[in-house]
Structure formats: structure tokens, C-alpha cells
Amino acid sequence: xxxxxxxxxxxxxxxxxxxxxxxxxxxxxxxxxxxxxxxxxxxxxxxxxxxxxxxxxxxxxxxxxxxxxxxxxxxxxxxxxxxxxxxxxxxxxxxxxxxxxxxxxxxxxxxxxxxxxxxxxxxxxxxxxxxxxxxxxxxxxxxxxxxxxxxxxxxxxxxxxxxxxxxxxxxxxxxxxxxxxxxxxxxxxxxxxxxxxxxxxxxxxxxxxxxxxxxxxxxxxxxxxxxxxxxxxxxxxxxxxxxxxxxxxxxxxxxxxxxxxxxxxxxxxxxxxxxxxxxxxxxxxxxxxxxxxxxxxxxxxxxxxxxxxxxxxxxxxxxxxxxxxxxxxxxxxxxxxxxxxxxxxxxxxxxxxxxxxxxxxxxxxxxxxx
Amino acid sequence: xxxxxxxxxxxxxxxxxxxxxxxxxxxxxxxxxxxxxxxxxxxxxxxxxxxxxxxxxxxxxxxxxxxxxxxxxxxxxxx
Numbered sequence: 001x002x003x004x005x006x007x008x009x010x011x012x013x014x015x016x017x018x019x020x021x022x023x024x025x026x027x028x029x030x031x032x033x034x035x036x037x038x039x040x041x042x043x044x045x046x047x048x049x050x051x052x053x054x055x056x057x058x059x060x061x062x063x064x065x066x067x068x069x070x071x072x073x074x075x076x077x078x079x080x081x082x083x084x085x086x087x088x089x090x091x092x093x094x095x096x097x098x099x100x101x102x103x104x105x106x107x108x109x110x111x112x113x114x115x116x117x118x119x120x121x122x123x124x125x126x127x128x129x130x131x132x133x134x135x136x137x138x139x140x141x142x143x144x145x146x147x148x149x150x151x152x153x154x155x156x157x158x159x160x161x162x163x164x165x166x167x168x169x170x171x172x173x174x175x176x177x178x179x180x181x182x183x184x185x186x187x188x189x190x191x192x193x194x195x196x197x198x199x200x201x202x203x204x205x206x207x208x209x210x211x212x213x214x215x216x217x218x219x220x221x222x223x224x225x226x227x228x229x230x231x232x233x234x235x236x237x238x239x240x241x242x243x244x245x246x247x248x249x250x251x252x253x254x255x256x257x258x259x260x261x262x263x264x265x266x267x268x269x270x271x272x273x274x275x276x277x278x279x280x281x282x283x284x285x286x287x288x289x290x291x292x293x294x295x296x297x298x299x300x301x302x303x304x305x306x307x308x309x310x311x312x313x314x315x316x317x318x319x320x321x322x323x324x325x326x327x328x329x330x331x332x333x334x335x336x337x338x339x340x341x342x343x344x345x346x347x348x349x350x351x352x353x354x355x356x357x358x359x360x361x362x363x364x365x366x367x368x369x370x
Numbered sequence: 371x372x373x374x375x376x377x378x379x380x381x382x383x384x385x386x387x388x389x390x391x392x393x394x395x396x397x398x399x400x401x402x403x404x405x406x407x408x409x410x411x412x413x414x415x416x417x418x419x420x421x422x423x424x425x426x427x428x429x430x431x432x433x434x435x436x437x438x439x440x441x442x443x444x445x446x447x448x449x
Contacts, residue, residue: 072418101419103378103409108418244436252381339378343409 032266039265039307040258043140050206050219051139055132056253057226058199060246062131064238065192066094075113075122084114085121089157092126102126107343110170117165120352123340125157127330132253133303135203137326140306143207145319149326152363156327163355168348191233198226253302260304268311276315283320283368285361291321292360295329296353299336305329320368328360371449374404374424376411382434383407383421389441399445 001009023029071094073079074087088109095105102123110119127133129150138146187195202222205215230239280287300308305326313322332353341349373390377383387405394401412422419432425448435441 068418104412104420104422105418107409107413108416111413112416241436248382248434339409343413 028270031269035268036262036265039268039310040261043258043261043307047136047139051135051203052132052254052257054199054202054206054223055135056250057242057246058131058196058203059249060242060244061196061199062094063245064241065187065195068095071095072113075109075118077113077115079114081114081117084118085158085161088114088118088121088161089125089154090129091122092129093131095122095126103339103343110343115165116168116170116348117161119161120164121157121161124160124331124356125153127302128153128157128327131203133306133330135206136303136306138207140310141313141322145323145326148323148367152323152327152367156359156363160352160355160359164348164352167351187234187238191229195226195229198222198229202226256301257303257307260301261307264304264307264311268314271311271315273315276312276317280312280317280321283318283365285365287318287321288324288361288364288368289357291317291364292324292328292357295325295327295360296332296357297334298329299333300329302330318368320364320366322364323367324360324364327363328356332356371401371426372404373399373401373445374406375421376406376408376415376417376424377421378409378412379407380420386421386423386434386441389438390445393438393442393445398442401445 071087071091074083075091079087092102095101105126106119106123109122110116113119134146134150137149199222202219205218205222208215230242234242280291295305309317309322309325309329312325337349337353340352344352375383375387375390377386387403390399390401390403393399394403412420415422415424415429417429417432421432421434422429423431423435423444425445428448430448431444435444
């Protein structure tokens with residue numbers, strides 16, 4: 001038997017073991033499985049076509065057509081502090097569509113670019129403000145918290161970066177940076193502008209409070225317009241690259257997201273309502289602190305913080321702690337702490353984690369009062 | 371020649387590694403292949419993204435080549 005076969009055998013035995021011992025006759029298990037499928041159904045019906053799919057296409061387009069060099073110029077060691085902090089706080093939406101790039105970019109900005117502060121700003125805001133995360137949060141958890149997440153992430157990331165730079169003074173080295181190459185796209189700016197506007201419009205319309213029929217009609221027509229634009233105005237190469245990148249993201253994000261949705265749905269009936277209400281049901285210091293510590297430790301794969309939070313809110317979590325979790329969650333987890341520690345060292349990592357927890361707690365408190 | 375793939379442990383990085391290994395197994399390239407997840411190595415090279423493809427100590431590309439053919443082309447150029 002080859003290694004591949006042994007692997008297969010292992011999986012078969014594992015699945016058999018699970019099936020053998022699964023408490024499929026018990027009431028709680030049946031309720032949980034049903035609830036898991038309910039939530040999956042809900043996502044498939046309400047969020048996949050109207051929010052996720054357009055967002056993935058936009059993410060693909062961003063990584064093909066947006067020139068990263070142009071953005072990174074502002075994060076180099078020569079740029080002014082104000083510029084580098086503000087660019088770092090929003091560049092996550094453009095640069096870090098994938099987790100593959102966040103850490104290398106972070107380390108690069110710190111060592112050879114604008115320094116520790118802007119690098120931390122980027123590290124924090126990067127995962128929080130990508131297009132898919134913003135729109136899926138708004139689509140699933142409601143417009144208000146989606147907006148709050150986006151707006152809070154930006155100043156919070158700057159404050160966190162500034163605090164780190166204030167505590168630790170570091171000198172950045174000089175040196176070049178090599179970015180993922182973008183090929184010359186040969187597309188006119190007007191075409192690209194219309195292309196991005198049309199796709200963003202689809203996501204925005206999805207959030208509007210208008211009649212269902214009109215909404216779908218508008219979204220469908222815009223989608224057709226995008227397709228026509230690509231067919232008639234794009235070079236074949238660019239169109240192919242765009243689809244390729246979109247596929248890359250989908251392949252990496254979707255399976256894990258749906259596993260996350262399933263788990264969140266499965267756990268929903270099992271989470272004791274009393275406990276959630278007692279811990280994070282009120283917008284007080286303790287509730288926000290618990291939520292942000294939980295978010296900082298727990299690992300969420302891209303976007304899965306959303307279904308998990310949905311389950312917690314259904315069980316009585318208040319809006320302040322929910323935002324605190326959304327802020328500290330995606331940028332930090334136990335595994336990511338270990339990786340960041342390799343780059344930053346134990347002391348700086350510990351301080352970074354503490355600052356994130358404290359500031360997320362404060363942001364949650366403020367949001368809860370609004 | 372020596373081919374080194376440096377990644378942050380993300381799925382794309384693993385995929386690139388597998389692609390290079392496959393090319394070797396098919397006999398299309400002759401190389402020692404190494405896979406590293408040490409981020410500090412990435413920074414030393416100045417790579418702002420992953421996976422980074424390093425051939426004989428030189429940073430050749432950052433990010434995923436479109437397909438196997440492209441990858442093979444890139445590697446062949448360095449021989």
C-alpha cells in the first residue's frame with residue numbers, strides 16, 4: 001500500500017468511527033443538524049448570489065486591475081507619516097484580498113517601508129475592510145453593524161498603529177520591495193471605472209430597501225451590463241485573468257465559509273441562551289471585554305466570523321459586544337499570534353494583542369451607546 | 371538548479387509547491403525543491419506577497435503563475 005492509500009484508509013476509518021458513534025437518535029442532535037441546514041439554506045437563498053458572488057468577482061478584479069505598486073509607493077520609507085497611516089488604514093481593501101499577502105506585506109512595510117506603525121495599521125485593518133467582509137456583514141447582520149464595522153476599523157487601525165509606534169521606536173531599513181506583478185492591462189480608465197462602478201452598484205442595490213422585484217431586476221440588468229462590457233471592451237487576456245483570480249478566491253474562501261456556516265448553525269441550538277445573555281447580553285465593560293478577548297483568541301477563517309456572530313446575536317448578544325468581536329476577531333487569533341510573534345517577537349506581539357483588545361472593547365462600548 | 375518556494379502557509383503557496391513537485395515528477399524539470407514557510411526569508415528577499423518563487427537564490431516571481439505552462443516557462447528561462 002502506498003502512502004496515498006494509507007491516507008484514504010485513515011479517512012475511511014475516521015468517517016466510519018464518526019458514523020458509528022454519532023448520537024443520531026437523540027433529540028438535540030436532530031435539532032442541531034436541522035438548524036445547520038436551515039442556516040445553510042438561508043445563506044444560499046439570501047446571500048450567495050446577491051452578495052458573495054458579486055463580491056468575489058470584485059475581489060478578483062481588484063487583484064488583477066489595481067496597480068499595487070501605486071499604493072505601495074505611499075507606504076515606502078520616504079512618505080509622510082500622515083499619508084502612510086491613512087493609506088495603510090484603507091489599503092487593506094485593495095492590497096489584502098487574500099491572507100497570502102497580509103503577513104508578507106506587513107513584514108515588508110515594517111522593515112523596508114514606512115515602519116512599524118503603518119505596518120500595524122495595515123495588519124489590523126487589512127482583514128477587516130475587504131469588500132466581501134463589509135458587504136456580507138451588512139447583508140447578514142444588518143446595515144448598521146456593517147457600516148459600523150467599516151467605519152470603526154479605519155480610525156481604530158490608525159490609533160493602534162500610532163500607539164505601537166509610540167511605545168516601540170523602530171528604524172526601518174532602506175531597500176526595494178517586490179510586489180506581485182500586474183501585467184499592463186491596456187484597458188482605458190473609463191472602461192475600468194464603469195466596470196467597477198457597475199459591480200459595486202450590484203452590491204449596493206442589494207442593501208437598499210426597495211421592492212424585491214425591482215431589486216432583482218436592477219441587479220440582473222447590471223450583471224448583464226458587466227458581462228457585455230467584458231465581452232466587448234476587454235481583451236481576452238484580461239478577462240481570463242480576472243476569472244482566474246476570482247476562481248482563486250472562491251476556491252480558497254467558499255468551502256471554509258460554508259463549513260463555518262454549518263458549524264454556526266449546528267451550534268446555535270446548543271449555545272445556552274442564559275450564558276450568552278449573562279456574559280455579552282448587555283453593553284457594559286465586561287460584556288465588551290469578553291467579546292473582544294474571545295474574538296482575539298478564536299480563529300475565524302475569512303468571513304466565517306459572520307455566521308458565528310449571527311448565531312451569538314440570535315442567542316442574545318448585544319450590539320456593542322458584537323462590534324467588539326467583529327473588530328478584534330478577523331485580525332487576531334491564536335494561530336496568527338504565533339505567526340506575528342515570529343516576525344515581531346514576544347514583547348511587541350503581546351503589547352499589540354493587548355492594545356487591540358482594549359481598543360476593540362472601547363469601540364464596542366461606544367457603538368452600544370449609540 | 372535549486373528551486374525554493376517560500377510561502378506564508380496559505381493554500382496558494384502549497385499549490386505552487388505541488389505544481390513544482392509535479393513538474394519534477396513528470397521529468398519536465400530537474401531541480402532540488404525546497405518549501406519554506408519562514409516569513410523572515412520572504413522579507414529578506416523583499417517579497418511583498420506569497421508564494422515567492424526563488425531559483426538559485428534569486429527571487430523570480432511573487433504570486434501564483436496562471437497555469438502550469440506559465441510556470442514551466444518561468445523555470446525554463448532560468449536554466
